[in-house]
Amino acid sequence: MSKLRKIFMACLCVYSYAIVAQSIDVCSTCEFSSIKDGIKNAKALDTIMVQKGTYNEYGIVIDKPLTIIGKDDPIIDGGRKGEILTIESDDVTIDGFFIKNVGISYTEDFAALRVRKSKNFVIQNLVLENLFFGIYIEKSSHGKIYHNKVVGDAVEEHNSGNGIHLWYSHHIDIEYNSLEGVRDGIYLEFSDDNVIKNNSSSKNLRYGLHFMFSNDDIYQQNVFEDNGAGVAVMFSKNIQMINNHFRENWGSASYGLLLKEITDAEIIDNIFDRNTIGISLEGSNRIDYKNNTFMNNGWAIKVRGACYTNRFINNNFLYNSFDIAYNSRINDNIFDQNYWSNYTGYDLDKDGIGDVPYRPVKLFSYIVNRTPETIVLLRSLFIDIIDFSEKVSPVFTPDNLVDENPLMKKRE
Amino acid sequence: MLKILKYSFYDLMRSRWSYVYFAFYLVLGIVLLFLNSDLSKAVISLMNVIIILVPLIGTVFGVMYYYNSKEFTELLLAQPLKRSTIFLGQYLGVALSLSMSLILGLGIPFIFYGLMKSNVIWDFSLLLITGTFLTFIFTALAFNIALSNENRIKGFGYAILLWLFLAVIYDGLFLMSLILFEDYPLDRLSLIGSMLNPIDLSRTLILLKLDISALLGYTGAVFKRFFGTNFGLLISFVILLLWVVLPVLRIVFKAKRKDF
């Protein structure tokens, strides 16, 4: 089918709906004073306009294709009694609400808004507060989650939920959302082919973004700041991570990005700034790390073993306390043409590539791995001396872990 | 005391050595900046230099000044001046002129390079403050050594030994004991260990600024409290101050009992 014809058909549809669809107002003095009433009395494809005001409702189920629009940010207050909105139909749009006080339960995952087995939904311009789960997408697909703001007050992991939660869902666009103070900002489980873009996820208890058993997803241009850990990608394949910003994820088990049992991913053009660990990888194979900048991290990259044929090319490693930490002597990963600010070699032939190879793994990082308290000796002259001797003749660190072509100038 | 300080200071400002140090820091600053063409990196390299060289220069120069100004001291001793006044004045004269060489020598190239507009100004200021502290501490230690040793060869020897011990050997022993006792909780011990050596202490201060991300990677609660809050910064400064005050008190004590 040609594109033109598709557009024509679409127009025709909208036109025909417009004739039959009507708009229903909900307000305290209107015919329908509750949203539930409005939905009950609406026909499929109707638009419900919810006027400014506070609606103390929960358990609102949307079971037909409706467009529900809040005018001037009406408040839906669930009173901590249970789930507030549930979408159980395709083609539902929710736009412009302030939803708060979701119930907390240890047996059920109550959400401010749940989408169940539905397609083509649009969720946008929502503000969610005092919540358990925020937006919970369950076995759904082809939806858009735009420009929502989730502000939680999570204190403990076991009794808090995630900001945007995808479970067995695919082809969903998650863009321009802001998530903070929940367990995981965005969580994907068994969810493939999703796009996560331009979001900001910060101050979350666990992860800014979390993949479990999810493949072929893309996330780009997001900012992850001050989370328990920035992003965790686990047991997943073909994830593309592009142009994200991982900042200030500090703590003992904290990283910008955690990779665990993942394969065939691409990590390109990201910035890792001031994280305790920039990237922590474990059992992760065939991943390309290109054009990333690691700056001021405790450890830029911590390799915890069983990681094969990863390629680190053209990255900037700037002022990290440790560039690479390795816990074994076997290395099957490639480091090539990176810029290392700790590099002290020279470039006599002026080709922009240092004439002496660079060894990014220091003996001291091995010592700190063994006895963490020795970190207080970081940058001591004595440590520099033993690092130097290890550099000359590697005993504890993999001797083939070298960047043969270290760049002399930082990549811009 | 101010008068003695003034004359010691003038005396030093006139001596070749003050210019040598000033020139040294100046060249160092310029070389680091123009070789690295990167302020952050220059600050890090500078840190390594300051931690090691400032104590060395402070000790050697302190001992040297003391022995070389023996005549001046004796001249002063016959004047109606308190001994503590004389020695504190001289000590401050040396420490101040060295600090000035350091601050001006490093400061000038960095200012020309556009430090004021850069975001490393705090790191750099911390570096200079730490360097000044180290100068005061090691000059005081040097005066202590010189006051206790009439023989200047011996005095120089002890001074160099002291520096070598605090700059290198101490850390080696420290590291070995940490590894040896790795089965025990060590966070308190490791912090106390760093506090007992002024060089380590200054290094810790700088780590707080440059490597906070790495320091927070360790789980110990004491560590967390120390590095994660301003507590560590505060304690470090207090102990640095103690490291100045205690040797200075000993200078006063020793000077009162010494024969000339």
Add this chain to the structure above:
Amino acid sequence: MINIENLHKRFNKNVVLSGIDLNIDQGGIFAILGPNGSGKTTLIKSILGMVIPNKGLISVLGQNIKKDSTYRKEIDYLPQIANFPNNLKVKELLKMIKDLREDESEDEHLIELFQLEPFLNKKLATLSGGTKQKVNIVLTFMFDSPLIILDEPTTGLDPNSLIQLKGLINTAKAEGKTILITSHIMSFVEEVSDEIVFLLEGKIYFKGSIEELKKRTEQSDFEHAIASILKRNNA
């Protein structure tokens, strides 16, 4: 003027002064004599507070010197070895000492007397030993203090300057000042001093006038009198 009771001093195991009692009245010139290592300089430095005694009491002008340092304002001291901060010019040194003592001074007259004008702008390091000693003398005599202590004042002086020095000492005496001198030049001592304190092995061996000393040693000549003491004690 100066009162010393039971003064003991040893450097490590080396006993230098062992129980010195000495009373020096106001006015007159006192020479402290003794063989090398008899403790002359140590005694003087003890009075000046540069050496801290192990035992004993020293008071100057009725003031216990242990208590505070202001009594040194009443003392002009000429050290044995004229070493000065080498970076200073003569002029600056004079200015500095004046500044430190905050006292009236008459340095101009003295500079003229010792013909030091051409050296005023020279650094002390460049001066000859004799010139340094002259500067030393100017520094000592430029204040008007009741007690003057001179440790080997004649070292390196030319005859002319020596005459000037004697003149200064005599003027000071005439003004009723107390002057303490150590010297190896016996003729100088004989010429200027009123009374002699002879130290031997850390003790006062003799105190009195030159005449008394001659009488006691049965020698007609001062130099021989001193020599005979030394001989007797070595034998």
